[in-house]
Amino acid sequence: MDLQVLIARSADVCFKPWIHSVVLLSGADPIAGPVDDLTVRIECRDQDGQRHSDRDLELEMYRSGDEINLMLSWWDQPERPMLWHGRHPVWMDGASGERCSAPQDAAAMEALSRRLRTLIRPGLDRADS
Template sequence: MPSPESSIGSANTDLSRLVAAAADLCRKPLRHAVVSPDLGAAGAGLGAAAQEGNSLDLCLRLEARTPEGVRLPAEDLELEIYRSGEALNLTLTWCHRDDQPLLWHGSHPVWMDGATGLRSGCPAQGEPLEALARRLRALLRPDQD
């Protein structure tokens, strides 16, 4: 029987792989690694919490690379996953590009200026982020929407 520690490690790996694979698919040709200082306890319970309707808050960084493995810090994203009532919400922001709006995705996508919080239009590179948010919401809460 696996130890609780190995189960937690497995859940973290599964979550990281799920998010990275979704980002790889939606942001081709970039490749992604998932990094988080708080992936431990919160990440371990993400799948179960999402399925059982429990509260969750999680912040992840998606580090981008070229297909050859060259780091592209300007393409790194921060992904926040959180619950508001019964709804699962996501925000996606570029880590090193303050000039770009952030994406909030609940029941629909909303682009906002990060400094003012006012709505803005979808940026030139925004469609892949909208696709990523839709895919992650569907994977984490297939019964929602």
Template sequence: MSELLRRVAAAADLCLKPHRHAAVLRSGSPDLISLESEAGQAGEECTLRLLCRRADGERAEQHDIELEIYRSGGDLHLMLSWPEQPDQPLLWQGNHPVWMDGDSGQRCERPATGAGLEALARRLRALLSPDR
């Protein structure tokens, strides 16, 4: 499990520069996000928190990311949000990205800071879906 969390944090570091990240399990089954292909059907959902630090090591809570991972059928879906920035939209990533208003659930435009989050979502789907 710790290897997987390290790889998720490394993906966030790459996509969301210059910040550095640590990934921690918040809830759910870690079996859902196992790197082993046969473990993918074990859990229903899992939530990680990506804790953010600036390049100088200072905590930057406003840039923390909540990552919800769940499977529907054989497909992996991700929901990413900035919990300390409730005015920002959520990113749902399945086969393609969909930005949604957190209050209404309606589709909306990608925010100016959204490109890095989309890149992270694509990278995580590739990391967590070894059969792809």
């Protein structure tokens, strides 16, 4: 399955009832190359197809050794905390990068990062369905 579709479907599951699409921002083509370094914007729409850019997310995926790490943050909202997820989730202040407590709406973001880390297994050239 196309990695961008996998990310969008995962966001749909974790952020119901919102509908998501994924725009590649940087990195290798996720279909042709390995998942080593990739940045995407996860765009949000309501059930009627209206954009809700205030709910967009930025996802950076990168390989560190045998692990896939994720950085998940709100698009163009640096004042909001961001989530780093390696072996465990760590919330960081969006401005300083210092560790902070999870925000009230953390559950869906943590669920998305766990889901993606499970679905995108290291050692594969691309995600499987």
